[in-house]
Amino acid sequence: MNRILIAEDEERIASFVAKGLRAEGFTPTVVADGQSALDHALAGEADLVVLDIGLPVMDGFAVLERLSAECPALPVIVLTARDSLTTTVAALEGGAADYMAKPFRFDELLARVRLRLRDQSEPAVLELTVGDVTLDLRRHRASLGDKVVELSAREMTLAEVLVRHRGQVLSREQLLSQVWGYDFDPGSNVVDVYVGYLRKKLGSDFVTTVRGAGYRVD
Numbered sequence: 001m002n003r004i005l006i007a008e009d010e011e012r013i014a015s016f017v018a019k020g021l022r023a024e025g026f027t028p029t030v031v032a033d034g035q036s037a038l039d040h041a042l043a044g045e046a047d048l049v050v051l052d053i054g055l056p057v058m059d060g061f062a063v064l065e066r067l068s069a070e071c072p073a074l075p076v077i078v079l080t081a082r083d084s085l086t087t088t089v090a091a092l093e094g095g096a097a098d099y100m101a102k103p104f105r106f107d108e109l110l111a112r113v114r115l116r117l118r119d120q121s122e123p124a125v126l127e128l129t130v131g132d133v134t135l136d137l138r139r140h141r142a143s144l145g146d147k148v149v150e151l152s153a154r155e156m157t158l159a160e161v162l163v164r165h166r167g168q169v170l171s172r173e174q175l176l177s178q179v180w181g182y183d184f185d186p187g188s189n190v191v192d193v194y195v196g197y198l199r200k201k202l203g204s205d206f207v208t209t210v211r212g213a214g215y216r217v218d
């Protein structure tokens with residue numbers, strides 16, 4: 001689950017994305033036109049496609065149409081110019097694809113790639129329960145007993161990662177890379193701050209601090 005097809009005719013963007021993904025352990029392949037993108041994807045050689053809309057030979061919309069008909073489970077992240085974002089979003093409405101406006105930061109793309117590949121490998125779980133806390137992953141909210149608690153997207157992801165690894169200690173670095181999706185300044189206390197938010201909302205014993213090692217949910 002790490003083969004990423006990058007369909008992008010701007011060489012600068014394609015090589016920047018490919019380089020970044022390779023550094024994160026993915027296997028990227030770059031193609032510069034829509035027909036090649038389609039051929040590659042239909043041959044089953046990609047686990048995820050990063051697809052530019054403005055491509056020669058066949059544009060991204062046409063590629064997407066064929067892909068959603070022939071490989072509906074293949075995740076696609078569409079890249080589009082910011083000034084045509086509205087058109088793109090309208091065109092994608094109801095489809096499975098995610099989109100990003102150019103210019104984008106690599107870490108934003110990486111977070112989406114990871115999320116999409118994870119959705120792909122774990123499609124069935126919609127609710128996670130631990131003790132009297134339930135996370136509703138579809139509606140993005142939590143409940144504590146019979147009380148509904150609103151969590152921000154980041155708080156929800158942090159809670160989800162901790163609960164999916166219940167019983168295991170996760171270090172700050174592991175939580176940073178899984179929740180924030182990129183390398184934060186290791187001196188940052190963002191994880192501790194967000195654990196504090198979760199305790200305030202879900203009860204002080206929701207997360208255990210393991211001194212010198214990290215955090216754990218039991």
Ligand code: CA
Nearest residue numbers: 009052054055
């Ligand atoms: Ca282009």
